[in-house]
Amino acid sequence: MRAIATRTLVIALCLLSVIAIGDASADPGPKRKVVVLEYRAGSSALPGIADRVVSALSKQTSLGILGPDQTRVVYGDQLDGSLVKCAGEAECLAKIGKKVGAAEVILVGVSELGDVILTMQRIDVESKSVSARIADSLAEGAAPSDAQVDAYLQKLLPPTDFLRYGVIDIVANLSGAAVTVGGESRGLTPIQPLKLPAPATYDIRIVKEGYVPYTTKVALPPDGEIKVEAQLSMRGGESWYQRWYVLAAAGVLVAGAGGTAIYFATRSEPSDRVGITGVVQ
Amino acid sequence: MGRKVHAAVLVVSAGLVSACGTESTGGIELVLSLPSSGDLRPTGMATVAVGITQADGVENISTTPLDGMRFDAGDVALDEPIRLRVELRDNTSRLVAFGLVEETILPDRTQQTITIPVRKPIIYVSSERTVGTLDPTYDGLDPKFQGTIGNTTASIAFPIDGTELAVVTGTTLQRIATADHKPVGNAIDLKVTGATDAARIPGQRRIVVAAAGGLVLVDVDTGEVRSLATAPKPDRVAIGGTAETGFTAYALIGRVAPVTGAGTCTGSSMVLGYSIDQPTELPVMVATGQLSDIEASGDAVFGANPCNGSVTRLDAGMPRLMFTVTGAGALAIEGSRLWIAGSAARATGQGARIRIASVRLDGTDPQDVTLAPKAEVMTYDFDSQNELSLNIHADTLVPIDLAVLPGAQYVALITRMDSHRAARFDPSTGSKVIPEMNATVHDLVLADPQTGAISQRIRARCVLTLIAKTNAEFADWSCITASGAESPVAGESTPTTIGALYGGR
Numbered sequence: 001m002r003a004i005a006t007r008t009l010v011i012a013l014c015l016l017s018v019i020a021i022g023d024a025s026a027d028p029g030p031k032r033k034v035v036v037l038e039y040r041a042g043s044s045a046l047p048g049i050a051d052r053v054v055s056a057l058s059k060q061t062s063l064g065i066l067g068p069d070q071t072r073v074v075y076g077d078q079l080d081g082s083l084v085k086c087a088g089e090a091e092c093l094a095k096i097g098k099k100v101g102a103a104e105v106i107l108v109g110v111s112e113l114g115d116v117i118l119t120m121q122r123i124d125v126e127s128k129s130v131s132a133r134i135a136d137s138l139a140e141g142a143a144p145s146d147a148q149v150d151a152y153l154q155k156l157l158p159p160t161d162f163l164r165y166g167v168i169d170i171v172a173n174l175s176g177a178a179v180t181v182g183g184e185s186r187g188l189t190p191i192q193p194l195k196l197p198a199p200a201t202y203d204i205r206i207v208k209e210g211y212v213p214y215t216t217k218v219a220l221p222p223d224g225e226i227k228v229e230a231q232l233s234m235r236g237g238e239s240w241y242q243r244w245y246v247l248a249a250a251g252v253l254v255a256g257a258g259g260t261a262i263y264f265a266t267r268s269e270p271s272d273r274v275g276i277t278g279v280v281q
Numbered sequence: 282m283g284r285k286v287h288a289a290v291l292v293v294s295a296g297l298v299s300a301c302g303t304e305s306t307g308g309i310e311l312v313l314s315l316p317s318s319g320d321l322r323p324t325g326m327a328t329v330a331v332g333i334t335q336a337d338g339v340e341n342i343s344t345t346p347l348d349g350m351r352f353d354a355g356d357v358a359l360d361e362p363i364r365l366r367v368e369l370r371d372n373t374s375r376l377v378a379f380g381l382v383e384e385t386i387l388p389d390r391t392q393q394t395i396t397i398p399v400r401k402p403i404i405y406v407s408s409e410r411t412v413g414t415l416d417p418t419y420d421g422l423d424p425k426f427q428g429t430i431g432n433t434t435a436s437i438a439f440p441i442d443g444t445e446l447a448v449v450t451g452t453t454l455q456r457i458a459t460a461d462h463k464p465v466g467n468a469i470d471l472k473v474t475g476a477t478d479a480a481r482i483p484g485q486r487r488i489v490v491a492a493a494g495g496l497v498l499v500d501v502d503t504g505e506v507r508s509l510a511t512a513p514k515p516d517r518v519a520i521g522g523t524a525e526t527g528f529t530a531y532a533l534i535g536r537v538a539p540v541t542g543a544g545t546c547t548g549s550s551m552v553l554g555y556s557i558d559q560p561t562e563l564p565v566m567v568a569t570g571q572l573s574d575i576e577a578s579g580d581a582v583f584g585a586n587p588c589n590g591s592v593t594r595l596d597a598g599m600p601r602l603m604f605t606v607t608g609a610g611a612l613a614i615e616g617s618r619l620w621i622a623g624s625a626a627r628a629t630g631q632g633a634r635i636r637i638a639s640v641r642l643d644g645t646d647p648q649d650v651t652l653a654p655k656a657e658v659m660t661y662d663f664d665s666q667n668e669l670s671l672n673i674h675a676d677t678l679v680p681i682d683l684a685v686l687p688g689a690q691y692v693a694l695i696t697r698m699d700s701h702r703a704a705r706f707d708p709s710t711g712s713k714v715i716p717e718m719n720a721t722v723h724d725l726v727l728a729d730p731q732t733g734a735i736s737q738r739i740r741a742r743c744v745l746t747l748i749a750k751t752n753a754e755f756a757d758w759s760c761i762t763a764s765g766a767e768s769p770v771a772g773e774s775t776p777t778t779i780g781a782l783y784g785g786r
Contacts, residue, residue: 059372070422074765166374199327199372201346216355219328219346224374231339273356274388276331276343278311280350280369280399 032103033064041111094128164222166198172230177208198222307390316460323378325371334364379687398443407437408774421737421766439479449476491515521577528557537571539587539610539679542699546588568595576612585609600644611683615785622680632674650733662757685785698722716750742773
């Protein structure tokens, strides 16, 4: 009975602590160096949880993330011993962060008290203090989903860390061509590189009277720069008598049954295209 | 009357459209074949860019996200020959894999399936030790960034194509699979020793090896070896020409290296052209001068003169002068650009630098950047507190070899720094405090050619020579211990050649 009460209390405390501490709304540099460390209090639950945190942060933020393995390379093999000595204490962990040149330390802690307790502390290296902390209670044998890990991190870190941009640099071989990106007009070439929310996919269309329009689709990765070099070529066969329906009419009128001829005359029109698809194996 | 004509046209047109619709639409399915497992299998791919080059040389790039492992790269015109290359990038836009199709493809109304070997852009470094690898898809601190290929001591390694390397050790050439870095097939006896360079015949699995015993042509599939020339000894080799006009091996003889330390530019070079498939033709003298490196593409042959800092076309083509780069020491061709590594002299308070320039093969669009000044730290041997150190600026910094990674996201360099520092004396007593010293440092450098930022440096070897040290107060000094990502995992070595899979060299 007492054990159940204790466990209930722990869970309640842990769930409360999700919002108990922290000012995740502060706006530090979005590219600051953050080291992710793992501390286990005699628990082997949630194997690889720190690596999952590293992976999630690498995908969703522009932070310079140093995972446990990389930190060990920089800090030395004594990292694990130092972590044990720190026992979760912020000032001590900040020293580790400082030694590897990080602005912040995220300590992923795993302990067991019946349930598995997962904690994440965000420690500011300069002030040597905890700036945000979350904790969650998980049933024995359970592991947080990727979505849950993402949710933890969004509580732990300021929202600005999750706003990411990329740059599309459009260079055309002509000036005065109208550029549309994602359905929005961006002016006439030459244009400055465009800073756009990323990751996202953008349709790009570059149009100039008398030239074949250039269209492409670009997947813009966060912090990436994609250069689009557009070569607009002059339209061929622009004279009225070169258009396919006029040729067809001429075929009908002059040769009567000129369909076959028209077919061969029109089969090399730009609309005759084949798709390229692919698979990665 | 007019309406009737239009109606008739429409009827005929509709019939034609429906007739066309019954024909097969065709399509091209690209199968990007990655190594099946292990550290050489690219990971983290987020986007795929398919570069489609038309017959006129214009390339359109279609960049799309990977939907699972599938992608859609748009469409191409029927019956117009194209060439294809693919780039896989991660979500930070870093190139993680590359592949290309060397043969021309003709899109038609059939369904074509084209398998492209796609590999990480691994860098291969040759030295007196085993062949080293750098994997630029990892951060420098990652233990997987540096590696080695076993049983390749004192070898030189050159990519044959995307799937295999040629590793020349002594008189033998061994193919190594790029998918797993394991040997493929039997070793080939070249019958010559002292290989210094090699170049591949474009689009073929034949390479020409420059060695102390002359130039040899090797078919890596059949093992056939043919001597092109036994003398004079070539230092560098490049291949020009086309399948239609025939290929020529250009040999640089009497390489004049860029000046190091207090040396001067001495010596003379010549470039001889050997017909590869017409063995009875006599070699042709292409150029003479003071050349450090040569490169060729089609009918153009380029030479770098480190003494006057010029990079010129050695054949009759124009423009004659491609670029002026002080100490131009190494060349590479990647795609449609010629890349040049040279030097920038030291200035007050800062060391010499490496300069990276590039220009289109037709001589247009010149670009260049200068990398950060070079210095090396020397520490006093008996300083337990690590407080006594000297930051020695490079008197000279020269490129030994240059490779350009596919797409030119990075260039990889071997550099050599030389510095002389006079002894320092106590002005009040006149006693010697620090001895005279010479430093020679070899680095492997990975740099961004757009910005000049050095993304990674590995100090391959640092040699400090102390002169008349015995009467100095602080007599014993050493190169600072390289640490972290700057430390060569396989130990110190003097690198001689560098190449990149699918890259230019």
